[in-house]
Amino acid sequence: MKKLDTNTLPDDVEALKAMLLEQQAETARLQQEGERWKRDFYQLLEKWQLELKKRFAASAEGLPGQGDLFNEIEDILKPDEEEVAVEQHIAYTRKLPRRARLDASLPRQEIVHDISDDEKTCECCGTDMHRMGEDVSEKLDFIPAKVQVIRHVRPKYSCRTCEQQGTESNIKQAPVPPSMLPKSIATPSLLAQIITAKFQYGLPLYRQETMFKQFGADISRQTMSRWLVAVSQKLEPLYQRMHDILVQQPVLWADETTLKVIQSEKSKSYMWVYGCGGDKPPPDDASPPPNIVLYDYQDGRGGTHPKDFLKVYRGPLQVDGYQGYEQTEAKLAGCWAHARRKFVDAKTVQGKKKTGRADVAIKYIQKLYRVERLMANKSADERLHARQTESTKVMNSFKEWIDTQLTQVPPTSVLGKAVQYTLNQWSKLQVYLTDGRINIDNNRAERAIKPFVIGRKAWLFANTHGGADASAVLYSLVETAKANSLQPIDYLMSLFEQWPLIKDNDDIDHLLPWNIELTR
Numbered sequence: 001m002k003k004l005d006t007n008t009l010p011d012d013v014e015a016l017k018a019m020l021l022e023q024q025a026e027t028a029r030l031q032q033e034g035e036r037w038k039r040d041f042y043q044l045l046e047k048w049q050l051e052l053k054k055r056f057a058a059s060a061e062g063l064p065g066q067g068d069l070f071n072e073i074e075d076i077l078k079p080d081e082e083e084v085a086v087e088q089h090i091a092y093t094r095k096l097p098r099r100a101r102l103d104a105s106l107p108r109q110e111i112v113h114d115i116s117d118d119e120k121t122c123e124c125c126g127t128d129m130h131r132m133g134e135d136v137s138e139k140l141d142f143i144p145a146k147v148q149v150i151r152h153v154r155p156k157y158s159c160r161t162c163e164q165q166g167t168e169s170n171i172k173q174a175p176v177p178p179s180m181l182p183k184s185i186a187t188p189s190l191l192a193q194i195i196t197a198k199f200q201y202g203l204p205l206y207r208q209e210t211m212f213k214q215f216g217a218d219i220s221r222q223t224m225s226r227w228l229v230a231v232s233q234k235l236e237p238l239y240q241r242m243h244d245i246l247v248q249q250p251v252l253w254a255d256e257t258t259l260k261v262i263q264s265e266k267s268k269s270y271m272w273v274y275g276c277g278g279d280k281p282p283p284d285d286a287s288p289p290p291n292i293v294l295y296d297y298q299d300g301r302g303g304t305h306p307k308d309f310l311k312v313y314r315g316p317l318q319v320d321g322y323q324g325y326e327q328t329e330a331k332l333a334g335c336w337a338h339a340r341r342k343f344v345d346a347k348t349v350q351g352k353k354k355t356g357r358a359d360v361a362i363k364y365i366q367k368l369y370r371v372e373r374l375m376a377n378k379s380a381d382e383r384l385h386a387r388q389t390e391s392t393k394v395m396n397s398f399k400e401w402i403d404t405q406l407t408q409v410p411p412t413s414v415l416g417k418a419v420q421y422t423l424n425q426w427s428k429l430q431v432y433l434t435d436g437r438i439n440i441d442n443n444r445a446e447r448a449i450k451p452f453v454i455g456r457k458a459w460l461f462a463n464t465h466g467g468a469d470a471s472a473v474l475y476s477l478v479e480t481a482k483a484n485s486l487q488p489i490d491y492l493m494s495l496f497e498q499w500p501l502i503k504d505n506d507d508i509d510h511l512l513p514w515n516i517e518l519t520r
Contacts, residue, residue, distance in 0.1 A: 102138055102140060108138075109141075145215065146215065147190075147212070147215045147216065147217045150187060152176075152177060154173050154174050154176070155173065155174075156171055156172070156173045157171065157172045157173065158170070158171050158172075178500030178501055179500055180231060180234065180496045180499060180500055181227060181230055181231070184227060186227055188492075188493045188496035188497045189493055191227060191231060191492065191496055192488075192489045192492035192493040192496060193489065194208060194224055194227070194228070195228065195231070195474055195477075195478065195488075195492055196478065196488045196489045196492065198228075198455070198474075199451075199455065199471070199474050199475050199478045199488075200451070200478050200482075200488050200489075202451075202454050202455035205221035205224045205225060206221045208221070208224065209221045209224070225467065228467075228470050228474060229466055229467065229470045231470075231474070231496075232469070232470035232471075232473040232474055233470075234499070235473060235477065235495075235499070236473065237508060238477075238495075238499075238508055238511060238512070239294070239473045239476060239477075241508060241509070241512065242292055242294060242476065242480065242512065243294055243309075245290065245292065245512075246274060246275070246276055246292045246294055247310060247312050247313040249276040249277075249289055249292070249315070250289075250315055250316075250437060251276060251315060251316050251318070251435070251437045251438055252274060252275065252276050252310070252313060252315065252316070252317050252318070252330070253274070253275055253276070253317065253318040253319070253439070253442055253444055253445040254272065254273065254274045254275075254306060254310075254317060254318070254319050254325065254445060255272070255273050255319070255320065255442065255445035255446060255448070255449045256270050256271065256272045256273070256301065256322070256449075257270065257271055257273075257449050257452065257453055257456075258270060258271075259271045259297070259456065259468060261299070261463070261464070261465060261467075261468050262463050262464070264299055264465065265299075266299050266300060268300075268301075269297065269298065269299045269300070269468065270297075270298050270299075270300065270301050270305075271295055271296070271297055271449075271452055271468070271471075271472065271475075272295065272296040272297075272298060272305060272306065272309070273293065273294070273295050273296075273445060273448050273449045273452070274293075274294050274296065274306075274309060274310070275291070275292055275293040275294065275444070275445065275448050275483075276289065276290075276291065276292050277289060277290065277291030277292065277483065278291075278439065278444055290484065290512070290513075290514040291480065291483035291484050291514070292480055292483070293448045293476060293479040293480045293483050294472075294476045294480075295452065295471070295472040295473075295475045295476050295479075296309055296472055297465070297468040297469050297471065297472040299465070301322075301324060302324060303323070303324035303325065303326060303327035303328075304327065305324075306324060306325055306327070306328050307327040307328050307329075310328050310329070310330060311329070313328070313329065313330055314329050314330060314331075315330060315331065316330065316331045316332075316333045316431060316435060316437075316438050317330035317331065317332055317333065318332075318333040318334075318335065318432075318438060318439060318441075318442045318444075318445065319332055319333070319334075319335070319442060319445075320335050320338050320442055321334070321335075321338060321421065321424070321425055331431065332428050332431070333428060333431035333432055333438050334425045334426075334427075334428030334429035334430075334431065334432075335429075335441045335442035335443075336365060336368060336369070336429060336432075336440050336441045337440075337441035337442065337443055337446075338421075338425075338441070338442070339365065339418075339421065339422045339425060339429060340362065340365045342414075342417065342418030342421050342422070343358045343361040343362050343365070343415075343418045344358075344362065345414050345418065346358035346361075346413075346414045346415035346418050347359060347362065349414050350415070357405065357409065357415055358415055358418070360401065361398070361401075361402070361418070361419075361422075364394060364397065364398040364401070365398075367394045368391050368394055368395070368440060369440065371386055371387065371390050371391050371394075372440050374386070379436070380435075380436030380437045381436055382436070383436035384434075384435065384436035385436075387432070387433045387436070388433060391433060392433055395429075395430065395433070399426070402419055402422060402423060403423075405419045406419065406423075448479060448483075451475070451478075451479060452475055477491070477492065477495075477513070478492075480513045481513045483513075484513045484514045486513055486518075490518050490520055491513055491516065491518070493519070493520055494516055494517070494518045494519045494520060495511055495516065497519050498511060498516075498519070499511065
């Protein structure tokens with residue numbers, strides 16, 4: 001700003017007024033410029049703080065009042081009752097580390113470490129000593145997996161008399177046993193092992209190839225890949241049957257994540273996940289509906305994909321804030337975990353303040369989750385009553401508070417974006433108040449998509465559209481089995497043994513994860 005020279009000021013009053021106005025305008029311009037630079041600086045600082053949090057901080061928000069979010073470190077460090085008892089018992093000497101629990105159902109092999117017969121005689125009087133008791137300690141032994149070859153021998157039978165008379169003899173032989181992949185060496189147990197290793201534990205096929213070699217089986221990753229695609233194609237009717245049942249359920253949830261497909265024109269493809277049911281069956285339902293988790297591969301994130309997948313569904317659909325779900329005919333229910341996460345980010349960047357506006361918003365949301373936690377084991381009707389009598393009051397107060405923040409918080413700040421997101425989603429965030437079967441958040445969908453995300457870190461990408469479609473089918477079977485309290489490997493082995501017995505137009509409902517009778 002140019003400094004006035006008092007020695008050269010004009011005598012004309014009007015000229016002085018003009019110079020003063022010019023100086024005031026320049027001062028105002030510089031103040032505005034300074035405010036703009038200050039605002040840009042704080043926005044960059046907020047982005048930097050959020051980036052640091054995403055890279056290095058714990059992913060769980062860890063505030064009380066939300067059952068699905070917890071502080072893992074504190075949970076690990078907090079001793080259970082058994083540990084407390086052990087520590088109290090040995091407090092006079094030392095603290096022992098917690099020992100691994102050995103399941104009582106595990107097979108036991110007993111090894112007796114006894115003294116020799118000569119040592120069983122008392123050295124003082126020569127009397128035979130009696131067995132007064134014993135000390136027992138248990139150690140866990142690991143038996144490495146082994147592979148074996150099953151030889152299917154089918155004897156042939158013919159008539160010697162017919163052969164001697166020159167008559168064509170009828171040859172009798174047992175039929176070829178049905179197999180999931182008739183012309184391959186794969187058994188149900190081998191297929192189940194490969195699928196669960198990849199889709200449950202995220203072990204890529206090239207690592208499985210190395211693992212099988214150390215057991216003496218030379219199975220290339222290309223061979224295993226062909227098996228997986230063939231199995232998924234055979235099981236497509238089962239996948240479609242689960243889809244038909246899914247869209248008949250009263251409440252659904254959905255989520256999506258990226259997937260890199262090499263032979264695709266688009267840089268990003270997507271794996272969508274849809275499901276129904278929760279972690280626990282409703283207490284008021286003697287025959288709870290099935291838990292279904294279905295993956296659906298698509299080459300984009302457009303709203304036409306969930307629209308096509310859910311084209312006959314009209315009930316509540318719990319999702320995040322992605323607008324693509326607006327194209328469905330479902331009644332969209334919002335996710336309070338996403339709204340809460342925005343305010344947690346705002347709390348991160350508010351600096352050293354002990355409390356601030358972000359804390360006020362978080363406390364409101366905590367009250368909503370506290371109601372859900374107290375009603376966790378109640379029926380849907382009881383949850384609905386609690387939401388309408390208690391949660392509605394909290395939400396009305398929260399709405400009044402959040403409306404006032406629009407004029408007090410910069411819209412481009414992290415807190416301003418959290419406020420705007422919550423207001424934009426408000427109608428959807430209220431939907432859970434109308435039905436006790438709807439969750440307060442979409443964490444169930446995020447947990448369903450997480451196994452795919454973890455596996456993607458190991459195998460990184462899919463080569464073809466066919467491989468991605470096969471992954472969708474096999475992930476669906478593995479995750480649906482888990483959702484219905486089955487071990488995926490047990491379910492898949494039973495499925496692969498029974499599926500070849502199915503004929504065209506046969507009913508397959510008895511092979512669904514919640515209906516199947518396990519053969520092993």
